[in-house]
Amino acid sequence: MHKVRGFIAKRGTISLIGSLVSIIVGLLLGLLLLLYFNPTYALGGFVKILTTGFGSPEKFAKVLYQAAPLILTGLSVGLAFKTGLFNIGATGQYTVGAFVALVLGIQFQMPWYIGLIGAAAGGAVWGFFPGICKALFNVNEVITSIMFNWIGLFMTNLCFANMPKMLANYWGATNADRTANLTRANRSAVIPKMGLDGLFNSNYMNISIFIAVLMAVAVYIVMQKTTFGYELKACGYNRDASTYAGINAKKNIVLSMVIAGALAGLAGGIYYLSGTAQYTIVKSLLAMGFNGIPVALLATSNPVGIIFSGMFVSYIQVGGDSLQPEFAKEIIDIIIAAIIYLSAFALLIRGLISKWISKKEREEGEQ
Amino acid sequence: MSILADILGATVMFAVPLLLVALGGMFSERSGIINIALEGIMIIGSLASCLFLRAVNTESLGVAHPVLFMFLAILVAAVAGGVFSLLLAFASIHLKADQTIGGTALNMLAPALAIVITWAVQGQGLTTIYIPTWTRITQATFGGVASTDGFFARLVLKNFYLTTPIAVILLIATAFVLYKTRFGLRLRSCGEHPQAADSVGINVYKMRYTGVFISGILGGIGGLAYTVAAGSGFQSMVAGYGFLALAVMIFGNWKPLPILGASIFFAFFKIIGSYSSSIPFIPQFNSVKSKEYIYLMLPYVVTMVVLILTSKKSAAPKAEGIPYNKSQR
Numbered sequence: 148m149h150k151v152r153g154f155i156a157k158r159g160t161i162s163l164i165g166s167l168v169s170i171i172v173g174l175l176l177g178l179l180l181l182l183y184f185n186p187t188y189a190l191g192g193f194v195k196i197l198t199t200g201f202g203s204p205e206k207f208a209k210v211l212y213q214a215a216p217l218i219l220t221g222l223s224v225g226l227a228f229k230t231g232l233f234n235i236g237a238t239g240q241y242t243v244g245a246f247v248a249l250v251l252g253i254q255f256q257m258p259w260y261i262g263l264i265g266a267a268a269g270g271a272v273w274g275f276f277p278g279i280c281k282a283l284f285n286v287n288e289v290i291t292s293i294m295f296n297w298i299g300l301f302m303t304n305l306c307f308a309n310m311p312k313m314l315a316n317y318w319g320a321t322n323a324d325r326t327a328n329l330t331r332a333n334r335s336a337v338i339p340k341m342g343l344d345g346l347f348n349s350n351y352m353n354i355s356i357f358i359a360v361l362m363a364v365a366v367y368i369v370m371q372k373t374t375f376g377y378e379l380k381a382c383g384y385n386r387d388a389s390t391y392a393g394i395n396a397k398k399n400i401v402l403s404m405v406i407a408g409a410l411a412g413l414a415g416g417i418y419y420l421s422g423t424a425q426y427t428i429v430k431s432l433l434a435m436g437f438n439g440i441p442v443a444l445l446a447t448s449n450p451v452g453i454i455f456s457g458m459f460v461s462y463i464q465v466g467g468d469s470l471q472p473e474f475a476k477e478i479i480d481i482i483i484a485a486i487i488y489l490s491a492f493a494l495l496i497r498g499l500i501s502k503w504i505s506k507k508e509r510e511e512g513e514q
Numbered sequence: 515m516s517i518l519a520d521i522l523g524a525t526v527m528f529a530v531p532l533l534l535v536a537l538g539g540m541f542s543e544r545s546g547i548i549n550i551a552l553e554g555i556m557i558i559g560s561l562a563s564c565l566f567l568r569a570v571n572t573e574s575l576g577v578a579h580p581v582l583f584m585f586l587a588i589l590v591a592a593v594a595g596g597v598f599s600l601l602l603a604f605a606s607i608h609l610k611a612d613q614t615i616g617g618t619a620l621n622m623l624a625p626a627l628a629i630v631i632t633w634a635v636q637g638q639g640l641t642t643i644y645i646p647t648w649t650r651i652t653q654a655t656f657g658g659v660a661s662t663d664g665f666f667a668r669l670v671l672k673n674f675y676l677t678t679p680i681a682v683i684l685l686i687a688t689a690f691v692l693y694k695t696r697f698g699l700r701l702r703s704c705g706e707h708p709q710a711a712d713s714v715g716i717n718v719y720k721m722r723y724t725g726v727f728i729s730g731i732l733g734g735i736g737g738l739a740y741t742v743a744a745g746s747g748f749q750s751m752v753a754g755y756g757f758l759a760l761a762v763m764i765f766g767n768w769k770p771l772p773i774l775g776a777s778i779f780f781a782f783f784k785i786i787g788s789y790s791s792s793i794p795f796i797p798q799f800n801s802v803k804s805k806e807y808i809y810l811m812l813p814y815v816v817t818m819v820v821l822i823l824t825s826k827k828s829a830a831p832k833a834e835g836i837p838y839n840k841s842q843r
Contacts, residue, residue, distance in 0.1 A: 184634045233614050235550075280818075284825035287835075289550065289614050290764060291821070293757050294814045301811040308804035430753060430810075440618055475633045480626030487619035488605060 161500050162447040166490070169445065170459070173486035180478055188473040196466035196479070208349035210461050212421065215355035216241070218457035219414035220439025222366050223270075223407040225448035229370060230403035231383035236277055236292025237411040238436025239299035240270035244412025245419040245426055246303040249326050252336030252420060253313050259338045263358075263416045270412015271405045273299055278404025282397040288404070296432055304428045315425065326419075326426040337422035355417040360454055362410065367450035379403055411436060434480075441483050444490040519668040521789050527673040529781035530681045531556070531740035531752075535759035536766060536773045537688050538732030542599075543768060544692070545725025546705040546718075546833045550617035551602045552733050553756025554624030555595045559734025560741045561628045562594030563587040564643040564748040565635060571646040580648040580655055584676040587649075588735055595734020596727050598624070603726035607719055610837035621756075628750035643748040645741065650675055677739040684732065689770040701725055705831030708838045718838045761817040767829045780813045 177196065181189035200210045220237045227234035234240075247269030248262040257265075277291040307313050307326060318327040329337050343352040370376035381389040382399045390396045418424055418435065442460050446452030460483065467479030535552050542549035549555075566587050570576040576583045598620070605616035632641055651674045653659055692698040703711040704721040712718050736759065740752045762780055766773030787809030802808070821828075 180630065184630065233612070235614065235618065276818075280822060284822050286821050286825050287830075289548070290760065291818065293550070294761060294818050294821075297754060297757065297814045298811055298818075301807040301814075305802075305804060305807035305811070308807070309802060428804075431751065432754070437618070437622060440615070444615065472638055475630045477626040477629040480622055481630065484619045484623035484626060487615060487622065488601070490615070 159449075162449070162452075164500070166445045166447070166456070169486050169489035172489055173482045174463075176485045177478055177482040180481060181474060185473055192470050192474055195469045196463055199466040199469040200462040204347045205349040205351075206465055208344075208347035208352040210458065210465050211356040212349075212351035212353070212423075213464060214458045214461035215359040216414035216418040216435055217438055217442050217461050218356075218359040218363060218454055219417065220411050220436050221442030221446065221453040221457050222363055222439075222450060223274075223411035223414070223443075224439045225443035225446065225450065225453055226366060226370070226379075226410065227403055227407040228443060228448040229383050230379045230399060231386065232278075232281070232288050232400065232403060232407075234274070234277075234292060234404065234407045234411075235289050235440070236274065236295050236436075237407070237414075237439045238432045238434075239292065239296035240273040240408040240411035241415040241418075241436040242296075242303050242433055243273045243299045244270040244415030246299075246306065246415075247412070248416035248420050249313065249426060250306075250310070252329060253327050253332045254310060256333050256336075258335045259420050262336055262420050263338075263413060266416025266420075267409040267413040270415065271409040273412065274404040274406075274408015275401065278401040278408075281404070282400045296436075300430075300432055303426075304430070307426065307428055324428050328425060329420065329422045336420055338417065338420050351421070351423055353421055355421060358413075358417060359457070362413070363450045363454050366410075370450065411439065414439075438483065441487045441490075444487055516665065516668055517789070519665050520672065521785055523669050523673050524785045524789075525778060525781045526678065527675075527743045527781075528784050529777045530678050531736040531743060531755055532759050532762050532777035532780055533685060533736075533774055534677075534681050534732045534739055535736035535756060536762040536777055537685065537770060538729035538736065539760055539763040540729075540766075540768050540770070540773060541688070541692075541701070541725045541732070542729035543763070543831055543834050544705045545701050545722045546708060546831060546836070546838065547603070547606055547722055547726050548613045548617070548835045549599070549602065549726065549729050549733075550614055550757075550760065551599065551620035551624075552729070552736075552759055553752060553754065554617075554620040554622075555599050555730050555733035556737030556740060556752045556756045557624040557628050557750065558598040558737070559591035559595035559730075560737030560748050560752065561624075561631065561643075561750070562734070563591035563738040564645060564741060565631075566590045567646055567649065568635075568643055576646055577648050581651070581676060584649050588677065588680060588738060591734040591738040592731040593734070595732075595737065596730035599726050599730025599733065600723075603723050606837065607722050607726075610839065613835055613837075625750050628748075632748075632750060641749055642746070645747055649742060673743070675739070675742045677735065677742060680735065681739065684735075685770060685774060688732075692770065697724075702831075704838075705833055708833050712838075712840065718840075722838070758813065761814060764830075765817050765820055767824070768831065769829065783809050783813050 178193050181192050199206055201207060220241060223237045223240065224234050244266035248266035251257040251262045251265045273295060276295055277288045280286040280291045281288045311317055313326050314323045315325050315327045316323045318331045320328065338353045338355055340353045343354065344350055370380065378394045379399055381394055382396050386396050414435065419426055438460060442453055442457045445456035463482065464479055467476045470476055470478060535556060539549050539552055570583050602616050602620055605611040606613040629641065632643060636643065652671055700711065700716050701721050703716065704718050708718045737752055740755050741748050758780060762776045763773060766776040787806040
C-alpha cells in the first residue's frame with residue numbers, strides 16, 4: 148500500500164492520471180455524441196476512431212505525418228507555459244513559418260533545410276512581437292498574440308496572392324487559390340523521405356517526425372539541464388522572486404516567446420515542405436496552431452510527454468477522418484475541445500489526489 | 515450619393531455585431547473574467563437562432579409575423595449564448611482554471627458542435643443554414659411596397675434588421691446599468707479589487723457569474739447580428755468577429771461609448787475593403803491583387819499601436835484573469 152501511494156504521489160504520475168482521465172472522459176463524450184446522432188453506426192465509428200491509426204502502415208504514416216507539426220506547436224505552447232505565458236499565437240507563428248518556408252522553396256528555389264531554418268526565423272519574429280510588448284509595455288500576450296494571428300494570416304494571404312510564381316497555376320495546375328505543388332515547383336525543397344515512403348507504402352512519410360522528436364529532446368535538455376532553462380522556469384513560477392534573485396525577467400519573457408515562435412514556425416515549415424500539403428488561401432486561422440494547446444496541456448508542458456500527446460491527438464484525428472461520411476469529422480474537434488476543458492478538472496483532480504496523500508501520510512505519522 | 519448611403523448603411527450593419535459582442539466582453543472583463551470565448555459564444559447564439567428561424571419559416575408563423583418571430587429568434591440567441599457562456603464561468607470561477615484556456619476550449623468546441631448539429635438537422639454535407647428573407651425589415655413588413663429608392667431608404671432600409679434597434683437599446687441599457695446602478699458599481703468593483711468587494715459583503719462569485727452570463731447574452735445576439743449582416747446564411751463560423759470584438763473592446767477602453775465609436779471605426783474598415791474601388795479619396799492600390807486583405811489587416815494593426823501607446827494608462831480592469839480565491843483575502 149505504501150509503495151503504491153509513493154508511486155501515485157510522484158508529480159509525474161499524478162499528471163499522467165489527470166491527463167488519462169481527461170482523455171477517457173473526452174472519448175466517452177465522443178461516444179455519446181456518436182450514439183445520439185447515428186446509433187446504427189455509433190459503435191463501429193467509435194472503434195474506427197480508436198483503431199484506424201494502427202490499422203495499416205499508410206494510416207500510421209499519416210499519424211506520424213500530422214504528429215510532427217503537432218509536437219512542434221505543442222512544444223511552442225508548452226515552453227511558453229513554463230515561462231508563465233500563454234502562447235495562443237502559435238497559429239500565427241505557424242502561418243508565417245509556412246509562408247517563409249514556401250517562399251524560400253518556390254520563389255527562391257532553395258533546398259528544404261534552408262526553408263526550415265527560414266520558417267523557424269519567421270515564426271521567431273512573430274513570437275518576438277508579443278514578447279517585446281509584454282516585456283516593455285506589459286500588454287497581455289494573449290491579446291497581442293490574437294492580433295498577430297490575424298495580421299500574420301492576412302499578410303500571408305496578401306503576399307501569396309501577389310506573388311504569381313508562388314501559386315499553383317504558374318506551375319501548370321489550374322487553381323490559383325493555393326500555393327504550388329512542391330513536387331512540381333522545386334523537388335529539392337521537399338523534405339527527404341530517406342526510403343521511409345517505401346517502407347510505409349505512403350507518400351506522407353518523411354523524416355519530419357524525427358526532426359520533431361529531436362526538437363522535443365533538445366527542449367527537454369535546455370529546460371532541465373541548463374541555467375537558461377532554469378531561469379525561464381523561475382520566471383514562470385514567480386516573476387518578482389526571480390527578478391529579486393537577479394534574473395532578467397524581461398529578457399527571459401522575450402526569449403521564451405522567440406523560441407516558442409521559432410518552434411511553431413518550424414512546424415509550419417515541416418508541414419508545408421512535406422510535398423503533399425499546399426497552402427490554401429482562406430480567411431480562417433489554421434487549426435494546427437490551436438491544436439498545439441491540447442497537446443501541451445495533456446502533457447502538462449513536459450517536452451517528452453508532448454511527443455506522446457502529439458501522437459495521440461494526431462492518432463484520433465486520423466481516426467476521425469475515417470468517420471466520414473456517416474458522421475462529420477468535426478466530432479474529433481469536439482472531443483479535443485472537451486479534453487482541453489477537462490484539463491481544468493484534471494488540475495482539480497491532481498490537487499485532490501496530492502491533498503489525500505499528504506493527509507494519509509500525516510495520519511500515519513501521528514500513529 | 516447612393517454609394518455613400520450604401521457604405522454608411524453597410525457600416526452600421528457590421529458595426530452592430532461588433533458593438534454587441536464588445537459590450538458583452540466588457541461586462542465579463544469588468545467583473546474580472548477574460549472572455550476570449552466570445553467567438554464561440556457568437557457561433558452558438560447564431561446556430562440556435564438560425565435553427566429557430568428555419569423551424570418557424572412557414573406561412574402561418576414567420577411570414578405572417580416577421581417582427582415577432584425575429585424578436586423571438588433574438589431571445590433564442592441570447593439564451594443559447596448565455597447558457598454556453600456558463601461553461602466558461604464554471605471553469606474559471608468555480609474550478610479556478612486558467613480563463614484563457616477555458617475560453618480556447620469553448621472556441622474550439624463551438625464551430626465543431628455547430629457543424630455536427632447542422633449536419634444532424636439538415637443532412638450530410640448541408641453545411642449552410644439559410645436565413646429566411648422575411649427577417650429583413652422593409653416597407654413590406656408594415657404593409658407597404660419594398661423599395662430602396664432615394665437616399666434615406668437606401669441608407670436605412672437596404673440592410674435593416676431588428677437587431678439594429680435592439681443593439682441601440684442594449685447600448686443605452688448597458689451604459690446605464692454599468693454606471694448608474696448599484697449592480698454596475700458592484701460588478702466593476704469585482705473586476706478591480708475583488709478582495710475589497712468581498713470584504714464589504716459583495717458576493718464575488720455571483721457577480722462574476724452574472725458578468726459572464728451577460729456577456730453570453732450579448733455575444734449570442736451579436737452572433738445572430740453577424741450572420742444576418744454577412745448575408746450568406748449560417749456556416750458554422752463568424753469569421754473571427756469574436757476576436758475582432760475583443761480588439762474593439764480594448765480599443766474602446768472597456769467603456770460603452772468609446773466601444774460604440776470603435777465598432778463603427780472597425781466596421782468602416784471592413785466596408786471600405788469591399789467598396790474601395792468606388793471611393794475616390796482613399797488609396798487605391800490598383801496594382802495589388804486581393805487588396806481586401808490590407809483593409810482586413812488594418813484594424814488589428816491599429817489596435818496593436820493603440821495598445822502600445824496607451825499601455826501606461828490603460829483602463830483594463832486590474833483583477834481580470836486572476837481567479838478569485840476567498841482564502842487569500
